[in-house]
Each structure stands twice: as C-alpha cells, then as structure tokens.
Amino acid sequence: MKQLTEQQIMDNWNELRTIINNTFSGERLEKLNKMYDYFEDRMCMAPASGRAHYHNAMVGGYVEHILHVVKFSQEVKSMWENNGAEINFTDEELIFAALHHDLGKVGDLENDYYIPEESDWHRKNQGSIFKHNPELQYMTVSDRSTWLLQHFEIPMTEWEYLGLRLTDGLYEEANEKYLKGFNPQWAVRTNMAYILHQADMMATHIESDQWKRGDKIESDKVMMSVNKIKGAVDKQVDANNEVKEKFNTKSTDAKDIFNELFGEAKKWYMVY
Numbered sequence: 001m002k003q004l005t006e007q008q009i010m011d012n013w014n015e016l017r018t019i020i021n022n023t024f025s026g027e028r029l030e031k032l033n034k035m036y037d038y039f040e041d042r043m044c045m046a047p048a049s050g051r052a053h054y055h056n057a058m059v060g061g062y063v064e065h066i067l068h069v070v071k072f073s074q075e076v077k078s079m080w081e082n083n084g085a086e087i088n089f090t091d092e093e094l095i096f097a098a099l100h101h102d103l104g105k106v107g108d109l110e111n112d113y114y115i116p117e118e119s120d121w122h123r124k125n126q127g128s129i130f131k132h133n134p135e136l137q138y139m140t141v142s143d144r145s146t147w148l149l150q151h152f153e154i155p156m157t158e159w160e161y162l163g164l165r166l167t168d169g170l171y172e173e174a175n176e177k178y179l180k181g182f183n184p185q186w187a188v189r190t191n192m193a194y195i196l197h198q199a200d201m202m203a204t205h206i207e208s209d210q211w212k213r214g215d216k217i218e219s220d221k222v223m224m225s226v227n228k229i230k231g232a233v234d235k236q237v238d239a240n241n242e243v244k245e246k247f248n249t250k251s252t253d254a255k256d257i258f259n260e261l262f263g264e265a266k267k268w269y270m271v272y
C-alpha cells in the first residue's frame, strides 16, 4: 500500500500552487487563488478515490493525481501534435481542464467528498478505505466541479468546459451523448477532450500499479522480517544445541526486527 509522507504532501501542494501561478494571470488567477486558499486544508489531504484497487486512495492522493494528469496531458498532447493532430486549444486551456476535472472530489463548501471507512467488513472485503460522505447532495464529480468553479466566479472557455466534462470518457455514462453520437455535426470539435481522457486513464493505471508495487514491497518486508525471526530462533537453537529460550526480546536482532516491522507505522501514527 502506497502512502505519502507529510513532506511529499506539502511538496505536491506547493507544486500545484506554482503551476496555477505560472499558468494563469489577472482576475482569473486571483479568483483561482481564492478558491485554492479556501480549500487548502481539505484539498491537500483528500484522496483521489475510495478503494484500494482504484487509484490513489490515500491521504494526499487527490493532489498527486491532479499533478499527474497535468503532466501527462501535456506529454500526450505533444504526441498527438507530432503525429499530425489538430491542436485548436491553448496550453492554458489544457491545464485548466486537467486541474479541475476531478475538483468535485474535494466535496462541497462545507463537507469532504470522501470520509474514512470505519467498517472492518468493508475494508477487508471491498478494499474500501474511504467512503462517500452521506452529508453531500448527490452530483456527478464533473457537475460538482463546474458548480464549485461558478461559485468562485471562475470563468472558463467552451473547450475548458468540454475538456473537464469529458475527461472520464465513456467511463461516465453521462458522456455518451457527447462521445457516441452518429451525427457528424455533433462530434466533439476539439481533440483536447480525447487527450485529457488518455492522460487521466494513464494516470489512474500508473497510480494503481504503484499501489500494487507498494503492496508487494510491504508483503516482501513482512516476509523478510518473518524469515529474520525464524533465523533468530534457529540461531539460538544452534548455539545451545537445544531450545532453552525461543526468542530473546532484549537482543539487538529483536529490536531491529521490531523497528523494521513497526517503525513506519509508528511514524505515521505520530503524524496523523
């Protein structure tokens, strides 16, 4: 399981604010900064999803996911451009849509979108780490994103709206009318929507891979520790040629093993 340190969470937040300050200007930048100041405490801690097998279901996962989508959308755009696609949008429009496609996951003005899952059954059987906050009025994530942007009077272009609205592609049922139409006049008229969808999909799969690798590292660490414990017990049997004491908890080996098993958990308990 992947976790971010307090320092990584702070670094990610600073990177996000730097991108905003370097990309936008004038009144729009002022309004964006007002919104990001308002949500700072909640946004920097928010997860990007609720379940272990989705993506970035961890404290700080939302901001990390947004940074990935901003980065990947620019890389994917270059690939489309270098291969002859029409690019009829600006980098500012692309970054604006990438930054806000999941804004609704921060919640409404008062309440978080995700709250910690307290049920052991759901944690064990469904991999649920966070659950939807029952205090919230139902809205799709993209509807809430646009609602929040209008609340802070942040204007957006037509392409920015389409981009953030269609980032989930056909994974969002409400997007079918835009993406599955057979009338050529109704086709989406900017590749920005497809580029954002590819960047978002890439980000979620990579985040999911990192999570699985984190799981593997954790299980490898546990196996190494188990083997060390077995080794420590075996050593005492060998030295005495009989089992006098199965495990000396005062030994340096034992302290090392304890720190290896619980050191990280202890650190996280102290931070949160």
Ligand SMILES: [Fe+2]
Binding pocket: 065, 069, 101, 102, 200
């Ligand atoms: Fe996303």
